Amino acid sequence: MITNAVIAAGGFGTRIRSVTGDSLPKALLPVAGEPIVFRQLRLLKRYGVEHVVVLAGHLADTLRASVEPEAKHLGLALEFVVEATPLGTGGGLHALRDCFGKDHFLFLCGDIALDMDLERLVDEHMESAAAATIVAHPNDHPHDSDLIATEEDGRVIAIMPRGLRPPGFYRNLVFGSVYCLSPRVFDYVRPNEKQDLNNDIFPRMICAGDRVCAYNTPEYLRDVGTAERLTMVEKDIASGYMESLHYSRKRPAVFFDRDGVLNVELGGRGITHIDELELIPGAAGAVRAVNNAGMLAVVITNQSQVAKGFITPKYLERIFAKLETLLGEEGAKLDRIYYCPHHPEQGFPGEVPELKIACACRKPKPGMLLRAARELPIDLPNSCFIGDTQRDVVAAHRAGVAAYGVRTGKACRDCTGGIQPVLMFNDVREAALFAVRNLPEAEFCVDEINQRMGATQQRPLTVAICGPQAAGKTTLAHGIARALRKRGVLVNHICADDLRRYHGGEGAVVADVDAYQALFESFAQGEPHATTADGRPVEADAAVNVFEGIFACVPELRPNIDYAIYVDAHTFVLEDRLAMIGHWMGMRLNDVEDLLNKARAGEWAAARQQIDFADATVRISQLVSAIE
Ligand SMILES: [Mg+2]
Ligand SMILES: [Zn+2]
Structure with missing residues (x-):
């Protein structure tokens, strides 16, 4: 518990003069109708500050x-x-050396609009025994920001001011202008000298070997230093966006595998040289879409190369720096990168024995996803988890997260034995755009x-969803399940595509009505006879069960169905999509043509007869492979 706080409100605010004029101190700048300093005082009060x-x-x-x-x-x-004369954020501290005795205190810059869990910050500060804790975060313009370099445990090892660092690749971690400080900080403040906390005091502490830590938070912290940023902050307050990023509010994450999803998969030993890292086109746009949607963007990657x-962990850090720099140049930021350095099998020359263990983090284990959810x-x-291998899919399923596959990298070709991503996309951009947008057709349903x-x-x-193969039944079923879940409704998504029988001549096909009825009935009774299509455990007391299958709505089944949906598509769309799927599965051209002929001969026409029995x-419209 910290009961003391400092608000630094001495700056001239030259850049915001157009709004404040010459008679209004920057801290009194009205933000959404209230001086910014009043908002800060209220936040401090909320977390137990008294002085x-x-x-x-x-x-x-x-x-x-x-x-x-x-x-x-x-x-x-x-x-x-x-x-009397402005001494900067650091110089001003000298006058406060006797204010708090031996107590730690919070320090806020007066031009920061923020909403954050200060208790969590203080707890972490105290636990780390740091002399200073810097609130930090990735931003969408790291190239022109002052950057912080840390060890994996958060200890700050260097401050790299913009303009003064050599060109190169850096992790995306910038100052949030909020700090937790111990009285030790006063030892580093020189009297009557203009000094900056970030660029003078902290470097002195680091040089002296004193412990400075970064507290990396995805919460809302933004300065209102220019008229443009002020407008943005006011919008974020009015829309509830600022509040929605508070730690107490859980939000969906999009997890990204790294190799083959964000950057080009190399095969063999993987990326062991920094020059080998190259973004897949659209990767930055994918991450940016997730950022803009207020969702968390988190990388989950196996790096057994360590x-x-x-490669060494230090070298891997450089590769991550390149990834974050390339993304940052396009305005995209990762909230966190988790990696597993382990590998289970011993006995190779040059290996690191202590990392050759069966850990809980290496995918397909869900350890990294679960750790992300704790932190x-x-x-x-x-x-959802966007991945390119079965390991990604299994890790997602074990963590209770939807798996989206991409056709880049290893393209999920190893997904066998019924373990599949719920949806496949051409690349990470398509997958991320699907993750952040509502599907209008699903909203209607x-x-x-x-x-x-x-x-x-x-x-x-x-709920039953029928229609020809490749019309988009799974897209709709998943869209409906996702939209219901967002509203807090328990739902199962079940694929029943296998429940059809071929009979008579070429391509003639009918629904296996008995099997469908048994399936519907088992879920209606709460004793489900199938697994889910999205890899989740079956909810025995779900409020809604969504079944999808080519013949899920034939007339004999109507009495079992409360809401029947037929998913339609033009024949040329179906042909295109089937051919594309066949190609991706590695089918030969003749076999793809056979598949199409079979569908043309019987299945499509038979499926289409259900239109008359469907409620909708x-x-x-936005076929998954054609979004944007
Ligand atoms: Mg991969
Ligand atoms: Zn591991």
């Missing part, structure tokens, strides 16, 4: 006249320290499903 020192300079009297009544109203003890002795505010059931749920107390509701006909 606030305002470091003032420019227009101190105006500032004091406004802040004093507000602090009184909030029950905060307030002190004003006025600088255990095998091909970040992640809503796992509404998250969910409204209908909600009405039927409201009209009947009978549970569970049976849906055409997926």
Whole structure:
């Protein structure tokens, strides 16, 4: 628990003069109708701060006249320290060396709009025994920001100011302008000298071997230093975006595998030289889409090259720096990178024996996903994992996360034995865009499903989705399940594509009605006879069961179905998509043609007869392979 705080409000605010004019101190800048410093005082009060020192300079009297009544109203003890000449964020500290005794204190720059869990920050600061903890985060313009370099445990090893660092690749970690400081920090402040916390005080502490740590948070911290940023912050407050990033609010994550998903898969030993890392086209756009949607972007990667002795952890760090630099140049940021350095089999020359273990993090184990969910505010059931191998898919399933496959890298060709991604995409960009957008057709169906749920107390509701192969049934079924889950509804997504029988001549096909009925019935009774299509454990008391199958809505089955949907598509679309799937599966041209002929001869026509028995006909306008 920390009860003391400093707000640095002495700056001139030259860049925001167009808004504040010459008579308004920067800290009184109205943000969404309220001075920014009032918002900070309220946040501090919420987390148990009792005593606030305002470091003032420019227009101190105006500032004091406004802040004093507000602090009184909030029950905060307030002190004003006025600088005759501005000494910077560090120099001003000298005057406060006797303010807090031996207590630690929070330090906020007066032009930061923020909403964050300060208790969590303070806990971590105390636990790490750091002399100073810097609140930090990745941003969308790291190339022109001051950067922080850390060890894996968060200890800061270097500060690299923009303009003063050599060109190269750096991790994306920038200052959030909020700090947790111990009284040791005063040992590094020189009297009557202009100094900066970030660029003078912390480097001195690091040089002296004192412990400085970074607290990397995905919460909202943004300065209102320019009129443009002020507008953005006001929008983020009005829309509830700022609040939605608070640690207490879990949000969906998009997990990315690295090799073959974000960067080109090399095969063999994988990437062991920094020059070998090359982004897959669209990767930055994919990550940016996730950032903009307010979802977390997290990399989950096996890097057994470390255990095998091909690269050191330090070198891997450089490769990650290149990845983050390339993404950052296109305005994209990763909230975290988790990697497994281990490998289970021993006995290779040059290996690192202590990393040759059967760990809990190497995919297909879900360890890294579960760790991410402990360390970040992640809503796992509404998250997804974009991967290119069966290891990714299995790890996703074990963590209860939807698996989206891509046709880049290893292209999920090793996905056998019924372990499949729920949906396949051409590349990471398509997959990420699907992850962040609602599917309009699914939203329409969910409204209908909600009405039927409201009209009947009978549970569970049976939804059946039928239509020809490659029309988009799985896309719709997954879209519906995802949209229902977001609304807190328990739902099973079941694939029943196998329940058909061929009979008579070429391509003649009918539904296996008995098998369908048995399947529907088993779920209606809460004793399910199948697994889910998205790799989740079956919910025995689901409110909705969504079945998809080419013949899921034949007339004999109608009495079992509460809501029947036919997914339609033009014949040329079906032909294109089937051919593409056949090609991806490695089928020869003749075999693809056979597949198409069979469909033309019987299955498509037979499937189409269900239109008349369905409650709705849906055409997926944004076919998964054609989004944007
Ligand atoms: Mg991969
Ligand atoms: Zn591991």
